Amino acid sequence: MKTVTCTLPGGYVDGHGTFHAEAELRQLSGHEEEILASRNSGETSSLVTEVLAGCLLRLGTISPVPPSVLQRLLVADRQYLLLKLREVTFGREIRGTHLCPWPDCGRKVDIDFAIPDIPVKPSRDKGPLYSMQLSEQAALTEHDGKAITAVMFRLPNGADQEAVTPYFRENPARALTLLLERCIHSLGEYVNPVPELLGRLSPAARQEIEQEMERVSPSVDLDMQVACAECGRIFTAPFDIQDYFFGELRSDVDLLFREVHYLAYHYHWSEQEIMSMTQDRRRRYIEVLADEIENMNNAV
Ligand SMILES: [Zn+2]
Known part of the structure; x- marks a missing residue:
């Protein structure tokens, strides 16, 4: 499973006054996809905590990272971790759309950018007070x-x-x-x-x-400057990483269950084993299976 190491723009000062900022994340597995699938989108803050609880392997010298620490991470740090999680799970390119806010236009505008291009401002003074x-x-x-x-x-x-x-x-x-x-x-x-x-x-x-x-x-600047191709005007579109990333995952929930079924049916792996895999890995096995089945059909 792919992991990534990054430095939080803020960081966390624990009860002993020790500062922790280096974070090690792993890709999402089927478990987190399921967590996202089973909750409604209104409670995103607690969802972020649950998803990070699975994927944040280490914060400074804290490992595993308990949910109580995740809740005490600064808002910008949690956003930053989500961006990194999206990057390590699905790649750095983000493609979205936004409606042009001018009433006489209102066309759909594509918003494409890469996660590493998002401006991140680390805090100079780490507080915590x-x-x-x-x-x-x-x-x-x-x-x-x-x-x-x-x-x-x-x-x-x-x-x-x-x-x-x-x-x-x-x-x-x-x-x-x-x-x-x-x-x-x-x-x-x-x-x-x-x-x-x-x-x-x-x-x-x-x-x-x-x-x-x-x-x-510290801050993660998610306000995108967008130029409308239709009317040529420039506007600022707030990009909501939580909604985007979670929406991206949620739309695939039916697929997740079908994939689990398919792999369990052919390989006889337990649901638990399959859910621990990343989406990437599940799909590679499914591709192998598909090739195999096609070969068998051709051989007949
Ligand atoms: Zn426009």
């Missing part, structure tokens, strides 16, 4: 009139994403509040500040914190 000062206007005023400007935070991880996602569509403001509640480590001398205190942060303060988070965060 970051401190900043709010501006005077954004400072939080205490009941006795003193101003709090010091903020310490950590960056959003997979578990945060999982917790916040359900609110994101209907109520983005609520989602951001929840995210800040989870990620703000301290306000002035208040460690793990109560929601009441966080609730008193002004919109300006929240914006400053959000911007600082973005500034220090």
Whole structure:
């Protein structure tokens, strides 16, 4: 089975303060294809954790990598791992389509790119805690009139994403509040500040914190510049690696079961054995079988 070693743009600091960034991934096997097949697409954050739990063989000196660590990986690191997983499983070329957003056009535009061309920005400061000062206007005023400007935070991880996602569509403001509640480590001398205190942060303060988070965060830039061949205009299309990659796999679920049946029928392997194979390997056996059957037919 093919494996790939890469360096996370963020990285993970464990409970002892040790930093881990080198990741070793293996291709997807039938097991992960089945996990993807059996879940609905709404819970992508937890799906990413489950799929990575099977395929991430090592993170720094952590091996195996427990799901609790996968959940604490930064959002950008998880995206990066998915891209690498797609690359090692199906190759680096991505072909998708997007509708031109101009109402007078609306044509389907092909989006082709290679995974290694996606801009990745590693974080310089690995945290895991970051401190900043709010501006005077954004400072939080205490009941006795003193101003709090010091903020310490950590960056959003997979578990945060999982917790916040359900609110994101209907109520983005609520989602951001929840995210800040989870990620703000301290306000002035208040460690793990109560929601009441966080609730008193002004919109300006929240914006400053959000911007600082973005500034220090590692990132994977999945906004594609696309030129419409029909109308010639250029637009930005967000590329959702989770939807794309999982969709790519999910469409083949019926095929997966037929392949398992076919191999079990002819080779008498157990379902367990066949599901541990990669898609590549299953298909190679099927090709061999097909040739064999054709030879036998010709010989008759
Ligand atoms: Zn167009």
